[in-house]
Amino acid sequence: MRLGSVKELEKRRKSLRKARDGVRRRIIVCAGTGCVAGGSLDIYAALVEQSRESGLDVEVELEACGGKRGKTGPDYMSASGCHGFCQVGPLVHITPDDILYCHVKTADVPKIVDETLKKGKVIEKLLYKDPTDDERKQGREDITFYNRQQRVALESCGVIDPESLDDYLAHGGYQALVKSLTEMQPDDVIDAVEKSGLRGRGGGGFPAGRKWRSCLAAPGDVRYVICNGDEGDPGAFMDRSIMEGDPFKVVEGMTIGAYALRSSSGYIYVRHEYPLAVQRLEKAIAIARGAGLLGEDILGTGFSFDIKINRGGGAFVCGESSALMRSVAGYMGEPRPKYIHSTEKGLFDQPTVLNNVETWVCVPPIIDRGAAWFAAMGTEKSKGTKAFSLVGKVNNTGLVEVPMGISLREIIFDIGGGILDGREFKAVQTGGPSGGCLPADRLDLPVDFDSLTEAGSMMGSGGMIVMDDRNCMVDVADYFIKFLIQESCGKCVPCREGLVQMHAILERIIQGEGRPDDIGKLEHLADAVEAASLCALGKTAVNPVRSTLKFFRDEYEAHIKDKRCPAGVCKALITYRINDNCNGCTLCVKACPVGAITGKKKQKHVLDTDKCTRCGACEAICNQNAISVE
Amino acid sequence: MQLTIDDKQVTAEQGQTLLEVARAHDIPIPTLCYHESLEARGSCRLCLVEIRKPKWPGWKRLVASCVYPAEEGLEVRTATEEIVGIRKTLIDLLLARCPKNPEIVELARAYGIEQTSYAVLDATRQCILCGQCVRVCEDIIGASAIGMYGRGAGKKVGPAYGKAAETCIGCGACAFVCPTRCIQVIDEGLTRRIPRWNVEFELVPCRICGKPVSTRKHIDFVRGRVSAGPEVLETCSDCLRAYYGAKVAAEGHM
Numbered sequence: 001m002r003l004g005s006v007k008e009l010e011k012r013r014k015s016l017r018k019a020r021d022g023v024r025r026r027i028i029v030c031a032g033t034g035c036v037a038g039g040s041l042d043i044y045a046a047l048v049e050q051s052r053e054s055g056l057d058v059e060v061e062l063e064a065c066g067g068k069r070g071k072t073g074p075d076y077m078s079a080s081g082c083h084g085f086c087q088v089g090p091l092v093h094i095t096p097d098d099i100l101y102c103h104v105k106t107a108d109v110p111k112i113v114d115e116t117l118k119k120g121k122v123i124e125k126l127l128y129k130d131p132t133d134d135e136r137k138q139g140r141e142d143i144t145f146y147n148r149q150q151r152v153a154l155e156s157c158g159v160i161d162p163e164s165l166d167d168y169l170a171h172g173g174y175q176a177l178v179k180s181l182t183e184m185q186p187d188d189v190i191d192a193v194e195k196s197g198l199r200g201r202g203g204g205g206f207p208a209g210r211k212w213r214s215c216l217a218a219p220g221d222v223r224y225v226i227c228n229g230d231e232g233d234p235g236a237f238m239d240r241s242i243m244e245g246d247p248f249k250v251v252e253g254m255t256i257g258a259y260a261l262r263s264s265s266g267y268i269y270v271r272h273e274y275p276l277a278v279q280r281l282e283k284a285i286a287i288a289r290g291a292g293l294l295g296e297d298i299l300g301t302g303f304s305f306d307i308k309i310n311r312g313g314g315a316f317v318c319g320e321s322s323a324l325m326r327s328v329a330g331y332m333g334e335p336r337p338k339y340i341h342s343t344e345k346g347l348f349d350q351p352t353v354l355n356n357v358e359t360w361v362c363v364p365p366i367i368d369r370g371a372a373w374f375a376a377m378g379t380e381k382s383k384g385t386k387a388f389s390l391v392g393k394v395n396n397t398g399l400v401e402v403p404m405g406i407s408l409r410e411i412i413f414d415i416g417g418g419i420l421d422g423r424e425f426k427a428v429q430t431g432g433p434s435g436g437c438l439p440a441d442r443l444d445l446p447v448d449f450d451s452l453t454e455a456g457s458m459m460g461s462g463g464m465i466v467m468d469d470r471n472c473m474v475d476v477a478d479y480f481i482k483f484l485i486q487e488s489c490g491k492c493v494p495c496r497e498g499l500v501q502m503h504a505i506l507e508r509i510i511q512g513e514g515r516p517d518d519i520g521k522l523e524h525l526a527d528a529v530e531a532a533s534l535c536a537l538g539k540t541a542v543n544p545v546r547s548t549l550k551f552f553r554d555e556y557e558a559h560i561k562d563k564r565c566p567a568g569v570c571k572a573l574i575t576y577r578i579n580d581n582c583n584g585c586t587l588c589v590k591a592c593p594v595g596a597i598t599g600k601k602k603q604k605h606v607l608d609t610d611k612c613t614r615c616g617a618c619e620a621i622c623n624q625n626a627i628s629v630e
Numbered sequence: 631m632q633l634t635i636d637d638k639q640v641t642a643e644q645g646q647t648l649l650e651v652a653r654a655h656d657i658p659i660p661t662l663c664y665h666e667s668l669e670a671r672g673s674c675r676l677c678l679v680e681i682r683k684p685k686w687p688g689w690k691r692l693v694a695s696c697v698y699p700a701e702e703g704l705e706v707r708t709a710t711e712e713i714v715g716i717r718k719t720l721i722d723l724l725l726a727r728c729p730k731n732p733e734i735v736e737l738a739r740a741y742g743i744e745q746t747s748y749a750v751l752d753a754t755r756q757c758i759l760c761g762q763c764v765r766v767c768e769d770i771i772g773a774s775a776i777g778m779y780g781r782g783a784g785k786k787v788g789p790a791y792g793k794a795a796e797t798c799i800g801c802g803a804c805a806f807v808c809p810t811r812c813i814q815v816i817d818e819g820l821t822r823r824i825p826r827w828n829v830e831f832e833l834v835p836c837r838i839c840g841k842p843v844s845t846r847k848h849i850d851f852v853r854g855r856v857s858a859g860p861e862v863l864e865t866c867s868d869c870l871r872a873y874y875g876a877k878v879a880a881e882g883h884m
């Protein structure tokens with residue numbers, strides 16, 4: 001249905017809101033990548049079918065929920081994007097009762113229909129079990145993973161149906177575009193973005209308003225807006241979740257940006273490993289176009305803008321702005337020296353604004369609720385909220401969005417529920433592969449762009465990996481350097497050759513062949529690679545080494561001088577022994593591939609350290625904790 | 631416009647790069663990936679210089695002079711201790727990459743490096759991936775016979791998929807610009823081989839003296855683009871010079 005004018009849009013919204021107000025319960029099945037892999041689409045189909053069979057009044061389209069059913073209207077069942085808590089998925093969320101069912105299986109559906117949907121009873125065993133106190137918690141309000149979050153970018157993710165423009169409209173979608181087109185001049189939009197203090201969420205933290213303004217000031221008639229959905233950080237999935245879970249907001253944000261910049265053409269660059277995001281975005285773009293919200297003469301205002309999707313080349317470096325623009329233009333995704341800003345000469349050498357997915361989706365709420373609302377959140381120089389993907393050795397992993405300025409401790413210990421298995425926190429790596437590792441005495445650091453950079457790490461796009469006492473920091477640094485060697489484009493000498501040599505040094509330290517001057521050599525190389533690399537990949541690639549050298553130098557020294565890996569990770573530097581916990585079960589004797597363990601049944605076994613190849617098979621199989629690592 | 635390079639006042643034109651300005655004033659800056667007829671690539675990073683701006687006290691930046699445009703009032707330093715140190719490290723890294731390449735060995739010596747401080751992973755490597763050959767073949771010759779493939783440490787230069795360079799015309803321009811002289815063009819009788827690109831060509835003898843002029847494919851390629859007959863295209867440069875020289879002497883003009 002084409003919405004030919006603002007009036008028609010508002011009329012449509014009104015009728016959808018009426019339908020929404022008639023909904024008795026909303027049952028949301030997560031259809032993010034994680035839950036879909038767990039079978040959530042089947043769960044959704046079964047829920048709809050079985051509840052209809054048992055006589056419940058169920059609708060799957062918001063539009064159909066209206067009519068004369070009043071407050072005791074139908075149950076509205078829809079699939080949503082990622083809820084951010086994939087660890088306990090597939091998830092089913094029932095509102096307004098706020099019941100969150102975790103690890104749901106298709107076999108649970110009859111019970112959910114019978115008990116919960118028909119009788120209103122909560123099924124205890126499907127509720128989230130809090131690992132810190134082993135108690136069942138009913139809903140988002142009770143679960144610290146959710147109730148300590150503040151969601152702006154992820155607000156509708158896991159709530160609305162990502163394939164329904166109706167649902168988006170009922171949730172206030174396109175209010176911001178209407179406001180921009182009818183009440184604001186393009187410059188007012190830029191003013192609002194500038195006043196909100198919004199800084200780019202893709203890594204650099206550059207003020208979005210300032211970027212837009214300099215693009216507008218650049219000479220040229222053709223301007224482009226681009227959304228960076230390349231998300232190359234391994235383990236990060238904020239942008240994917242937004243594109244999958246709230247695609248209309250990405251489109252709306254870009255449309256507002258295009259209006260402000262007088263641009264008629266936009267691109268979304270999506271990582272090629274994100275098929276679901278591409279599919280949802282394609283659908284949203286097609287629906288928006290059909291509804292007159294994209295394309296020629298948007299909402300009859302005379303403003304025209306359209307979006308194309310570009311599938312990324314799959315390399316981490318393609319997320320870098322100049323490489324991305326080369327790639328969109330059809331060339332190899334190699335960074336170029338940027339002494340002329342892309343706001344002046346970007347895509348096809350025209351003035352271009354490139355922003356990250358999360359940055360774009362902050363735009364509609366800023367316009368809708370006002371710059372002051374956004375600026376009231378966060379710290380003086382880092383406004384608003386930031387989404388992180390919290391992974392590693394924490395109890396609760398997933399996507400979390402928090403106000404800027406919150407401490408690392410609150411994220412890791414409150415939202416994350418502390419360290420797995422009650423072990424000791426050692427470090428948190430923020431900022432993706434080229435971020436840094438921060439130790440326990442930095443846990444109270446406020447999380448914002450400048451504090452993290454000052455501490456030797458960075459915000460990056462929001463990766464957060466928690467490590468415990470069993471992570472070796474030399475090994476961790478080497479892991480990230482190896483990743484970056486693979487992902488470097490190889491164009492410039494310092495990054496291509498320097499990282500390889502840093503890896504060679506780290507590797508020999510790990511092998512127990514570290515030399516006394518290796519730390520000095522690493523530092524020397526880090527200085528040169530940082531200073532001389534062409535693009536930010538090379539310039540920041542040294543962070544993992546730098547930060548671990550700064551905060552965990554003793555661990556490097558233990559490897560080099562004492563030939564010892566304190567965390568018991570580096571195989572060449574550890575010794576396995578059997579301790580007094582051994583009950584002589586003989587499991588390890590069978591597991592050891594080189595026959596290094598001997599002993600009689602029910603008697604303490606003996607491990608021959610000379611024969612041992614340190615493969616770790618005995619440690620893995622022992623259930624008595626009797627194999628110690630030294 | 632006016633700027634200073636190593637405290638020397640120099641004039642520059644709009645659009646000139648810092649490297650061009652420096653060279654015009656005989657201020658040396660080392661380069662490996664730069665060639666004056668090619669679009670600068672900024673990849674070897676040897677041409678790094680320090681820039682400061684009087685309007686921003688305390689601010690400084692290291693930039694690749696081959697791509698950085700000259701700016702009014704800029705203060706440029708080409709050989710601070712920091713820059714020389716970084717250049718040495720870069721050359722040391724290149725020496726670890728190509729320990730047996732005479733050009734690189736000589737460059738390293740000039741910087742006082744006899745032996746690399748880094749690990750040599752493959753002592754046979756000769757190419758530093760500066761991309762000059764690729765750019766000359768594409769932008770000047772127009773053959774686009776070779777390219778850069780892969781990324782990171784595994785990057786390679788050559789024909790696509792490592793096959794024979796199909797569109798190579800055997801002109802030898804790539805070998806001519808290569809700073810490490812690692813592209814061999816081997817002429818034997820009336821055959822030219824460029825083993826690096828897996829290609830072999832027939833050479834055309836000079837109409838007059840019989841010395842090879844260039845490859846048949848090169849001459850055909852040029853014939854398609856200029857209006858000249860075999861009397862020019864199939865004559866070697868020495869004989870051409872002799873012919874025109876005699877003509878000018880006899881007729882007073884060409």
Ligand SMILES: Cc1cc2nc3c(=O)[nH]c(=O)nc-3n(C[C@H](O)[C@H](O)[C@H](O)COP(=O)(O)O)c2cc1C
Binds near residue numbers: 322536
């Ligand atoms: C190696 C490298 C990879 C990058 N990858 C991404 C990415 O995946 N997504 C992203 O939004 N920005 C990425 N960036 C940052 C972009 O270059 C650019 O700064 C950003 O997209 C601008 O948008 P923002 O200001 O909204 O953050 C990357 C930068 C570098 C150097």
Ligand code: SF4
Binds near residue numbers: 487495533538
């Ligand atoms: S720093 Fe690394 S990724 Fe960037 S241009 Fe140089 S080689 Fe490529």
Ligand code: SF4
Binds near residue numbers: 763767
């Ligand atoms: S010899 Fe072949 S590869 Fe080299 S420049 Fe000429 S055409 Fe290109």
Ligand code: SF4
Binds near residue numbers: 757804807
């Ligand atoms: S072959 Fe020579 S010109 Fe080509 S990239 Fe290698 S070093 Fe440069």
Ligand code: FES
Binds near residue numbers: 695
């Ligand atoms: S000459 Fe190689 S980077 Fe400038």
